[in-house]
Amino acid sequence: MDFMTGLKRTDYCGDLRLSDAGKEVVVAGWVQRQRDLGALIFIDLRDRTGIVQLAFDEECEKEVFDKAFSARSEFVLMARGVVRERSAKNKDIPTGEIEIAVKELRVLGKSETPPFEIVENCQTAELTRLKYRYLDLRRPDLQKNIMLRHKITKVTRDYFDENGFIEIETPMLIKSTPEGARDFLVPSRIHPGTFYALPQSPQLYKQLSMVAGFDRYMQIARCFRDEDLRADRQPEFTQIDLEMSFVDMEDVLAIGEGYVKRVFSDVLGVDIPTPLPRLTYEDAMNRYGSDKPDTRFGMELYDLNETVKNCGFGVFTSAIEGGGSVRGITAKNAVKTLTRKEIDKLTEMVRGIGAKGLAWVRYNEDGTMASSFAKFLTEDEMNAVLAKADAKPGDVVLIIGDTKNSTVLSVLGALRGEVAKRLDIIPKDKYNFLWVTEFPFFDWDEDTQQFVAMHHPFTSPMDEYIDTLESDKANVKAKAYDLVLNGVELCSGSIRITNPDLQKRMFALLGLSDEEAYAKFGFLTDAFKYGAPPHGGMGIGLDRLIMQMLGCESLRDVIAFPKVQNASEPMTECPSVVDTVQLDELGIALNKTEE
Numbered sequence: 107m108d109f110m111t112g113l114k115r116t117d118y119c120g121d122l123r124l125s126d127a128g129k130e131v132v133v134a135g136w137v138q139r140q141r142d143l144g145a146l147i148f149i150d151l152r153d154r155t156g157i158v159q160l161a162f163d164e165e166c167e168k169e170v171f172d173k174a175f176s177a178r179s180e181f182v183l184m185a186r187g188v189v190r191e192r193s194a195k196n197k198d199i200p201t202g203e204i205e206i207a208v209k210e211l212r213v214l215g216k217s218e219t220p221p222f223e224i225v226e227n228c229q230t231a232e233l234t235r236l237k238y239r240y241l242d243l244r245r246p247d248l249q250k251n252i253m254l255r256h257k258i259t260k261v262t263r264d265y266f267d268e269n270g271f272i273e274i275e276t277p278m279l280i281k282s283t284p285e286g287a288r289d290f291l292v293p294s295r296i297h298p299g300t301f302y303a304l305p306q307s308p309q310l311y312k313q314l315s316m317v318a319g320f321d322r323y324m325q326i327a328r329c330f331r332d333e334d335l336r337a338d339r340q341p342e343f344t345q346i347d348l349e350m351s352f353v354d355m356e357d358v359l360a361i362g363e364g365y366v367k368r369v370f371s372d373v374l375g376v377d378i379p380t381p382l383p384r385l386t387y388e389d390a391m392n393r394y395g396s397d398k399p400d401t402r403f404g405m406e407l408y409d410l411n412e413t414v415k416n417c418g419f420g421v422f423t424s425a426i427e428g429g430g431s432v433r434g435i436t437a438k439n440a441v442k443t444l445t446r447k448e449i450d451k452l453t454e455m456v457r458g459i460g461a462k463g464l465a466w467v468r469y470n471e472d473g474t475m476a477s478s479f480a481k482f483l484t485e486d487e488m489n490a491v492l493a494k495a496d497a498k499p500g501d502v503v504l505i506i507g508d509t510k511n512s513t514v515l516s517v518l519g520a521l522r523g524e525v526a527k528r529l530d531i532i533p534k535d536k537y538n539f540l541w542v543t544e545f546p547f548f549d550w551d552e553d554t555q556q557f558v559a560m561h562h563p564f565t566s567p568m569d570e571y572i573d574t575l576e577s578d579k580a581n582v583k584a585k586a587y588d589l590v591l592n593g594v595e596l597c598s599g600s601i602r603i604t605n606p607d608l609q610k611r612m613f614a615l616l617g618l619s620d621e622e623a624y625a626k627f628g629f630l631t632d633a634f635k636y637g638a639p640p641h642g643g644m645g646i647g648l649d650r651l652i653m654q655m656l657g658c659e660s661l662r663d664v665i666a667f668p669k670v671q672n673a674s675e676p677m678t679e680c681p682s683v684v685d686t687v688q689l690d691e692l693g694i695a696l697n698k699t700e701e
């Protein structure tokens with residue numbers, strides 16, 4: 107029988123108000139809770155908009171009352187009745203002034219006792235919740251997140267549409283051209299022994315769309331990266347991908363800023379002042395020890411080379427003589443929080459990320475001082491350090507020296523973040539955006555002992571470095587930019603190379619022979635022979651943006667069906683073993699399986 111015959115929903119549960127009193131309505135949803143008071147039964151009915159109270163009393167027909175009596179949590183019900191004012195009002199919910207006096211009730215679906223309660227801030231282990239993700243998603247906090255995600259993508263499409271962008275779907279099955287992360291591979295049955303890759307980003311297709319003359323492209327694009335397990339990464343994620351022709355960096359940044367302003371205003375009602383601040387990569391590293399600095403707090407790095415270069419402390423002087431540096435940060439009013447024991451923990455931490463040790467001064471409120479290196483310095487030298495550190499009683503000075511300047515900067519950057527957390531000085535209600543520009547083109551990869559592209563090989567070098575690409579590789583800067591929000595990289599992009607000869611030079615500098623480069627990217631360099639407009643763009647990490655906007659702790663809170671850290675999905679248990687028949691068709695024999 108069709109449960110729904112003759113009954114159509116008229117209202118969502120959460121929308122009813124006192125002004126609806128007297129109206130006959132039909133609502134549908136899930137039983138949040140049933141309370142049996144003998145002659146009276148109440149059911150809280152929940153749908154994606156909220157909860158409404160259904161009331162069953164002596165005026166109900168027996169059949170209706172009996173159904174209400176046997177209803178259990180998470181049963182799916184449809185109810186027809188009249189809205190009336192409640193005698194005992196509930197101020198905690200928007201529908202708390204009314205209830206529905208039910209005349210007709212249909213049980214549309216029964217439910218076993220759910221493995222956890224469908225409530226906000228459910229404390230059940232996340233793995234259990236992810237196994238039953240469809241139940242987890244019924245919880246009001248996740249419902250809210252996913253619905254806001256919809257709103258954000260809607261505003262996104264509107265904004266880019268209004269600015270002349272057209273959405274183009276680029277393929278999911280593409281040629282494997284590994285650069286950056288590892289590709290997910292898909293075997294081809296029709297061409298045994300060959301593979302497609304899932305896109306790490308639509309990079310080359312969006313550039314080819316510019317060659318094709320579409321002028322402004324955007325896509326809310328799924329991207330796949332087979333990276334090793336790292337905290338809060340998803341092997342598939344969504345990027346707001348865009349590309350524009352006949353533009354320079356300023357044009358692309360202006361579109362990015364306009365987008366941020368629009369989405370924060372439309373979705374959160376928050377005004378983001380523009381233009382957004384900018385820092386060059388070099389300044390970001392020198393001031394914050396990070397290319398994605400969190401600027402919601404100060405504690406900037408300072409250089410102590412001049413101050414300590416002749417002092418008696420070998421760790422400092424040898425770092426400087428070895429071509430490195432000595433730099434510090436000053437944690438204000440931190441002496442109570444950063445006890446000796448805490449400093450020992452921080453020392454462990456910095457050793458774990460490449461530093462040899464941590465030099466420190468604890469400047470007590472009474473003016474006395476304890477320090478790991480004071481005994482090697484004269485009083486004047488120590489005073490000079492404190493002056494440079496702008497240290498006052500109550501402050502703690504933390505110093506790193508190393509023969510590798512990059513180690514000093516990155517370790518101090520990490521230390522700055524950690525100390526800020528411990529001191530609890532990071533304001534929670536701020537959205538600090540920042541463009542980081544003038545990235546180095548090349549990055550030295552310690553593992554492979556060679557230069558790789560810091561952004562990607564299609565990024566244009568800055569004009570002033572074109573003549574020294576080969577002779578001074580380490581210092582070449584790129585027309586590349588990142589957008590950072592509260593210390594998280596939200597977006598990266600660049601102006602692209604469109605000159606086939608320059609592209610060839612860049613490939614060569616990245617260690618690709620002409621043949622290798624042609625085999626991998628020939629389709630792109632060929633396309634550039636037929637009239638390529640200057641173009642540039644960016645990719646904005648949608649999941650991360652939403653997570654930041656909603657103040658969530660994890661990407662899993664803003665993705666409907668996420669993977670867990672080991673890249674599996676607990677609900678469907680993928681990845682999974684496949685039939686030998688399927689493998690045979692693909693011509694694949696396994697020589698490695700999971701234990």
Ligand code: ASP
Pocket residue numbers: 306307308309348598599600643644645
């Ligand atoms: N494809 C780049 C990325 O995924 C973004 C861009 O350069 O547009 O990071």
